[in-house]
Amino acid sequence: MCGIVGLFLKNKKLEPDLGALLAPMLDSMCGRGPDSAGLAIYDGISPAGVVKISLQHDDLAYDWAKLADELETRIKGKVQYSVNSTHALFFVAGEESAIRVILREIAPKVAIMSMGKRIQIMKETGTPAEVIARFGVSGMRGSHAIAHTRMATESAVTTAGSHPFSTGSDLCLVHNGSLSNHSRLRTNLQREGIVFSTENDTEVAAGYLANRLQHGFSLQAALEASLRDLDGFYTFAVGTASGFAVLRDPIACKPAVLAETDDYVAMASEYRALTSLPGIEHARLWEPEPAVVYNWSHS
Amino acid sequence: MTTIDLENSTVRELNRELHTASAGSWYVKNPRGAHALAVGLNAPLYVEIVGHAGYYCAGMNQEATVIVKGNVATGVAENMMSGRVHVHGHASQSAGATAHGGLLIIDGDASARCGISMKGINIVVKGSVGHMSAFMGQAGDLVVLGDAGDALGDSLYEARLFVRGKVASLGTDCVEKEMRSEHLTALAELLRQSGADADPSEFRRYGSSRKLYNFQRDNVSHY
Numbered sequence: 001m002c003g004i005v006g007l008f009l010k011n012k013k014l015e016p017d018l019g020a021l022l023a024p025m026l027d028s029m030c031g032r033g034p035d036s037a038g039l040a041i042y043d044g045i046s047p048a049g050v051v052k053i054s055l056q057h058d059d060l061a062y063d064w065a066k067l068a069d070e071l072e073t074r075i076k077g078k079v080q081y082s083v084n085s086t087h088a089l090f091f092v093a094g095e096e097s098a099i100r101v102i103l104r105e106i107a108p109k110v111a112i113m114s115m116g117k118r119i120q121i122m123k124e125t126g127t128p129a130e131v132i133a134r135f136g137v138s139g140m141r142g143s144h145a146i147a148h149t150r151m152a153t154e155s156a157v158t159t160a161g162s163h164p165f166s167t168g169s170d171l172c173l174v175h176n177g178s179l180s181n182h183s184r185l186r187t188n189l190q191r192e193g194i195v196f197s198t199e200n201d202t203e204v205a206a207g208y209l210a211n212r213l214q215h216g217f218s219l220q221a222a223l224e225a226s227l228r229d230l231d232g233f234y235t236f237a238v239g240t241a242s243g244f245a246v247l248r249d250p251i252a253c254k255p256a257v258l259a260e261t262d263d264y265v266a267m268a269s270e271y272r273a274l275t276s277l278p279g280i281e282h283a284r285l286w287e288p289e290p291a292v293v294y295n296w297s298h299s
Numbered sequence: 300m301t302t303i304d305l306e307n308s309t310v311r312e313l314n315r316e317l318h319t320a321s322a323g324s325w326y327v328k329n330p331r332g333a334h335a336l337a338v339g340l341n342a343p344l345y346v347e348i349v350g351h352a353g354y355y356c357a358g359m360n361q362e363a364t365v366i367v368k369g370n371v372a373t374g375v376a377e378n379m380m381s382g383r384v385h386v387h388g389h390a391s392q393s394a395g396a397t398a399h400g401g402l403l404i405i406d407g408d409a410s411a412r413c414g415i416s417m418k419g420i421n422i423v424v425k426g427s428v429g430h431m432s433a434f435m436g437q438a439g440d441l442v443v444l445g446d447a448g449d450a451l452g453d454s455l456y457e458a459r460l461f462v463r464g465k466v467a468s469l470g471t472d473c474v475e476k477e478m479r480s481e482h483l484t485a486l487a488e489l490l491r492q493s494g495a496d497a498d499p500s501e502f503r504r505y506g507s508s509r510k511l512y513n514f515q516r517d518n519v520s521h522y
Contacts, residue, residue: 252411252430255373255391271351271372272332285351285370287391287410290430 002176003029003269004163004256006146006237007277008244008296011263018043019140024276025268026128026137026147032176032269033151036162037131038123040172040239043142046091046117051099053090054113054121056159064088067107074102085134086159087113087122096169111160111197116170118143118241123162143298144244146237148174155200165203167194168210170241175202176254176269179232205230209238223247223293235288237267243297252290259283265296300324310335317363320344332372337365340382357384360401376403379420392429395422398439404493411448414441417458423493433458434470442489444497452505456512460505461486463497474508 005025009015018041026037046052055064068079068090077093092099096115103112113121122135128149132138148163155161166172179185182201185208190196194207208229212222219240227250235254238245246267248256259266259274261283266274274280288294303313306329313327317340324345330336334353337346340363348356351369360379367375370388379398386394389407396412398420405413408426414433427445434450436458446464453470459482460473469475478500486499510518 252392257372257391270332270353271370272334272353275331285389287389290411 001032001151002163003032003149003273004146004174004176004235004237004267005029005148005269005273006144006174006239006244006246006267008144008265009142009263010265012143014263015043015143016141018142018145019137021264021277022145022147023132023138025266025273026149027132028273028276029149029269030128033149034127035150035152035157036123036125036159037128037147037149038121038162038164038174039131039137039145039147040114040119040121040164040166040174041137041140041142041145042118042170042239042241043120043140044118049093051092051094051096051115052117052120053092053099053103053115054119055088055090055103055107056086056111056113056123057088057109058086058159060086062086062110067110070106071099071102074106075099084122084136086124087135089120114164114166114170114172116166116241119166119170119172119239121164121166121172123148123164124159125157125162144239146172146174146239146244148176154178155198158198160198161200163202164239165200165206167196167203167207168213170239171206171210171213172239173202173206173209174237175205175234176256177232177234177249179205179230179234181231185229201232205234205236219243219245220293220295223295227291235269240297242299243295245293245295246288247293248288248290250291256288257285258288258294259285300326302326302328304328305330305333314338317344317346330369334372337363340365343382351388360384370407375405376401376420379403389426390424394424395420400439402489402492408445414439414458417441421489423489423495425493425495427464430467431470433460436460440485440489442486442493442495442502444495452507454511455505455507457507459485461502462505463502466503466505469505472508472511473505476504476506478502478504 072079080091163174164172179201182204235256236247327348330350332353338358344363347366349368352371355374357365358377360382364383367386372391376384377396379401381400385404390405390409392411394409394413395403397416399418403422405424411429413428417436417439419438421440423442430448437456443462447466449467450470452473483499
């Protein structure tokens, strides 16, 4: 099963309410997967030369201040951070790949959830309601977000195995389904320098998209190529710095419904998840066609 | 007519009331995509659902008439035995799956696998149907006023398929067949029962070429 939801705001006036709009959508999908939940929320834009990094450590008492100090020493630059439950959001002056290397060296047990200019990822084991409360999602602002609640079928119920997965700058993916050729694909992508943190199939799909984008593909083209290269069942929701995209595999066993009004584009595994949105009664509702890429972005 | 507002009642309460009744009319408000609405009805009831319904709406229906003034999710009228289900909006995948009897009318489109493994139900879709519709259909008629997606009637048994628009592709063992007078008569009757404004002569008929009923080595590439 698994449940996925996405919300892309067209009306900037709704941006302070993004978390409040997203939370009931995610919560309503609990029945599709209560094992773990997570979300990626896109907000603001970090200043030039500053990277926004979502980090996680299982220990609630983890010494983030010490990590920030060590990082400042190593990069010889400014580090700002805020802690939210098991996660911390860091703003670090520097270049993404160099910071990633340093973090792996000085804090190997800290998981890097995402890096970019706008993305923030939060995910943990537990029901959507627990995860929403843990991170205070309802109070968060942003321009767009995707979220996932998981019924684990393919790898362990852990924080790392939860969605969304991010393997590229400001790029993340949530997935309902399962991929059958992820092992070979992971090996091929590792040869091209993509680094994976788990044995999860969805992480391979995220890595695949990151790799295509590194090769100069547009998101649209990368997703179209994935129809050829990914074997399995999937509905994907993909988040990027400026927008989000939805794709179902050609067989389309995994559900999805889209809704659009003047204020937003929303997607969910089921219509139930959309009923809390304002103006949904008058939204244009449709089921995405199999093997067709749907893509929205802020210009 | 009894009104049940799902803002204040649960789906279980709704279904319990419908299961204990032998006759009557119900008006169901605020379905908000809930699953399993009006399932397992077993009497000539009349149920009108105003709004969008979730999975398996009116599943296993016997004798009842269920009207949905909205869209329905996966598996509307799945395993229906008799009665009538009328969806005013669109239907998601597997509409009328495995159903043995009754009439399912969908005013909008139905997505993939409409009428999968149908066993005697008649389905009239006034819009178009998605891929793999009538897959392994055994009996009953599927009428499509719009177009049909890929692999229509794949591995078909004896269900009869009538399509007015374009067929993206036919599935394995599904072929176009001659439209004879008895087919035109049956089709006209289904169109009349469904309130569909269409001329039977505009439809084409598709059915099984019956090559996959028994295993034959010559057909191995088709399995």
